[in-house]
Amino acid sequence: MPRSRSSPHGKPDAPPAPALPMPAPAKKPRRTAQRILEVTLELFNRFGEPNVSTTLISAELGISPGNLYYHFPAKDELVNxxxxxxxxxxxxxxxxxxxxxxxxxxxFFFHTLFERIWTHRFLYRDLNDLLSKNRHLETRFQALLQHKARAMREVLHGLTRAAGRAPDPRDTAGTADAMVVVLTYWLSFEYVRDPRRALEPDHAGAALVRGAFHVMSLLMPHLEPAHKQHLLGLVDAYAAPPT
Amino acid sequence: MPRSRSSPHGKPDAPPAPALPMPAPAKKPRRTAQRILEVTLELFNRFGEPNVSTTLISAELGISPGNLYYHFPAKDELVNxxxxxxxxxxxxxxxxxxxxxxxxxxxFFFHTLFERIWTHRFLYRDLNDLLSKNRHLETRFQALLQHKARAMREVLHGLTRAAGRAPDPRDTAGTADAMVVVLTYWLSFEYVRDPRRALEPDHAGAALVRGAFHVMSLLMPHLEPAHKQHLLGLVDAYAAPPT
Known part of the structure; x- marks a missing residue:
């Protein structure tokens, strides 16, 4: 399989049709829809959205294509x-x-943000391709980027003011946009550097620390020396292997 | 068509089969190979590599699929x-x-680098997808990223030394990697912000200036005040509409 180099027909963590220990109650449609979304997210993250068909999704869930269609009449509706x-x-x-x-x-702000990006990393892996095929994503993602840019400016201005300086928009506008680029494409960059392992679940921890650190390295010159030391200490603490 | 929302069957700049004004001399194989590469590059840049088939390439060139196959037996060989x-x-x-x-x-260094990226922008538009399917690209691109990272460190250290300071690797390593990310993904970011127009040829000039400026905005805090003013002046001069 192109992206993770393992087969999409291999078993994922959730077995397709679990043997229930007691007679199953009739499933609520809402619960089935939720389960479809969970399994689809796992498959998209693992193999990339372009490599996952609705046939694979229904096979993985152990439901009929008709049942999947009843809940989500098109793959784009799952993506959306x-x-x-x-x-x-x-x-x-x-x-x-x-x-x-x-x-x-x-x-903590950037680390939490990268955790959210990680859980939906399929969006970032094939971003251009997804946007080119999907009008909902195209418009929503542009609005999200604007929210991200505003947030980056707030962080930059907050830390600059905390260092006792007045933020200069001519200095900070470019940095804020560059921070959005690093935030948005860090996982792609990890992937390009090591396509066979970067997006596998056991690499999550280290990838998120590196992402948060690299966005913050753009803040570094705007920090007081004491804050800079504090940041480097946090990075070391998080990057250390768990004991 | 997904990427540029215009049809790949529309006429590109080079007409498929020009009417020659005089009897054509027998074409040298080398010249044909070169022409195939030029037209393929134009189609890849325009519609995205995943949306361009070898059938489309031979139709666009006005040559038979067999002739294309004689020069390039697979699409990956064109990509490579x-x-x-x-x-x-x-x-x-x-x-x-x-x-x-x-x-x-x-x-000038970053502006020239972005010009090179622009001429082969198809590589950056679907980077993850291309790497996942192509072992040659996977290994070569990783090496190229290392060259890029080394170059970013050199620029950062050169300018820091020129400002009369000693570069601190703990300060600059993160910044250099972040500069590689902005350099690599700036055009993708332009695309996400405006998918219908960002990668069209008449947007090249402005996109390249913005890319060079945003990579350099990460250098900004490392510059002397006089150099910073100089940079902002260059950006204004380049961003001004041509007279």
Whole structure:
């Protein structure tokens, strides 16, 4: 399989048709829709959206194509619902940028943001291709980028003010946009550097720390020396292997 | 058509089968191969590599599929040859980073680099997808990223030393990698912000200036105030509409 070099027909973590220990109650349509979304997200993240067909999704779930069609009449509707989930989590988080005044706030802010990106990483893996085929994503993602850019400016201005300086928009506008680019494409960059392993679940921890660190490295010159040391300490603590 | 929303069957700039004003001399194989590469590059840039088939390429050239096959037995060989062209131009350019000591050198360095990226922009539009399917690109592109990272460190260190300071690797390593990300994904970011127009030829000039400026905005905090003003002046001069 192109992306992770393992077969999409291999077993994922969730078995397709679990043997229930007692007579199954009639499934609520809402619960089935939720289960479809969970399994689809896992398959998209693992193999890339272009490599996952609705046939594969229904086979993986152990349901008929007709049942899948009843809940989601097209693959794009699955993509859109998963995107909407992601957006619903990301937008309130981006609002939290307004409260960032200390380098430690910024560290947790970016780390949490990268966790959200990781859970829906299929969106970022084939971003241009997804947007070119899907009008809903095209318009929503552009709005999301604007929210991201606003959040980056807030963080940058908050930390600059905390360092006792007045933010200069001519200095910070370019940096804020560059931070959006690093935030948006960090996982793609990890993938290009190591396509066979970068997006596998056991690489998540290290990839998220590197992503947060690299976005924050653009803040570094705007920090006081004490805050800079504090940031480097946080990176070392997070990058250390768990004991 | 997904990417540029116009049909790949529309006429490109080069007409498929020009009426020659005089009897045509027998074509040299080498010239045909070169013409195939030129037309393929134009189609890849315009519609995205995944949306261009060898059938479309031979139709566009007005040659038989067999003739195309004689020169390039698979689409990947076209991709690889175009990548090799790009790499052959990019590597010597990246070496020039060693001589950057003034903000104006850096500006011309990044602007020229973005011009090279623009001429082979199809590589950057669907980078993850191309790498996942092509072992030659996967290995070569990783090496190219390492050359890019080295070049970014050289520029950063050169300008820091020119400002009379000693570069601190803990400060600059993260910035250099972030600069590679902005350099690599700037055109993707332009595309996501405006999928219908970003990669059309008449947007090249402005996109290249924005790309060079945003990579350099990461250098900004490392510059002396006079150099910073100089950079902002260059950006204004380049961003102004031609008279």
């Amino acid at each position: 619902r998963l995107y909407d989930q992601y957006e619903a989590e990301a937008l309130p988080l981006l609002q939290a940028a307004d409260g960032v005044q200390h380098v430690e706030d910024a560290w | 040859r175009l990548y090799d062209q790009y790499e052959a131009e990019a590597l010597p350019l990246l070496q020039a980073a060693d001589g950057v000591q003034h903000v104006e050198d850096a500006w």
